[in-house]
Amino acid sequence: MKSNLKSKWIYVTAGLAALVLAPLGAALARPTQCIKPETKCDYDLLCAFKVDLAEKILIYEAFIRNSPATQKAPKQTRQGIKYSGKLYQAALAQAKKEDPSLSGEDLASATYQIFVSKVRESLGQQASKYKDCKSLGTTAKDQYVGSWSGMLTDKEDCNVYGSKLVGNNVERLTVGDLKDASQGCLEMWDGDRGHEAIHQDACRARLANKGAPPQTFKSYVEEDAQAYRYSLEQxxxxxxxxxxLCTADPKAKEFRERADDLLKKAAQYQQNQASQP
Known part of the structure; x- marks a missing residue:
């Protein structure tokens, strides 16, 4: 299927994780605060938010690993992540095969859209590992994960819209309507919305700069990397x-140690961002 390059929408990846993990049926009526002042050590919540961070780290690493900026970095390495380009090259080849007439910004846009799909597929292949919460005696619960399937930025006015999966189709709606129709933890919703605000600001900056160069695959990927640094922090x-909250619980010790490893990795990516964008 060819990419719809005439579309005025940029399909951004704030909802990339949600597209992978969107629940079939969740208990929460709409995004609801999950971590409250009265919250105690809760294995299900601990599992859900560890999975959320693990997922965002994997997405961030995929973007850095496939960025042309990493390919040109010393030793083809940024933030300890070695350039691969495997998903990028596969996406580029697929875009050219689907429409040999594409070039320039159109080719970059098509490649980026296919690349995002391939990152999503890669996440699905790793899900059994990063969603593992066996040491807590629980499994990742869908009710905490956002049921929204992504957010969209209009290329012409830079407004943010929502997208919701209905069967195999994606319906677009206002962010407010999307929130009313969604389920999951408010913390995850706010994180995705903040992530999207970075794309929105970048879009406005491009519109304000009449002489801005055409977007490239590199610019798409680097913008997403910047947004995912925000997601990692949140x-x-x-x-x-x-x-x-679970510090005093000996049963959670093994799991917390694994979660600490993720926190250290996320902190490393945050610390290195100034010198290695």
């Missing part, structure tokens, strides 16, 4: 709170 903050 997810880390939530997981840290839950880790503290």
């Amino acid at each position: 997810s880390s903050n939530h997981l840290k709170r839950l880790q503290l």
Whole structure:
């Protein structure tokens, strides 16, 4: 299927994780605060927010690993992540095969859309590992994960809209309507909305700069990498709170140690962002 390059929508990846994990039926009526002042050590919440951070780390690493900027970096490495380009090359080849006439910004847009789909597929292949919460005696519960399936930025006015999966189709609606129709933890909703605000600001900056160069695959990927650094920070903050609540629980020790490893990795990516964008 060819990419619809005439579309005025940029399909951004704030909802990439949600597209992978969107629940079939969740208990929460709409995004609801999950971590409250009265919250105690809760294995299900600890599992859910650890999975959320693990997922965002994998997405971030995929973007850095496939970015042309990483390919040109010293030793083809940024933030300890070695360039691969495997998903990028596969996406580029597929875009050219589907429409040999594409070039320039159209080719970059098509490649980026296919690349995002391939990142999503890669996440699905790793899900059994990063969603593992066996040491807590529980499994990742869908009710905490956002049921929204992504957010969209209009290329012409830079407004943010929602998208909701209805069967195999994606319906677009206002962000407010999307929130009313969604389920999951408010913390995850707010994190995705903040992530999307970065794309929105970048869009406005491009519109304000009449002489801005055409977007490239590199610019798409680097913008997403910047947005995912924000996501890593937000997810880390939530997981840290839950880790503290379970400090005195010996049954959670093994799981917390694994979660601490994720927190250290996320912190490393945050610390290195100034020198290695």
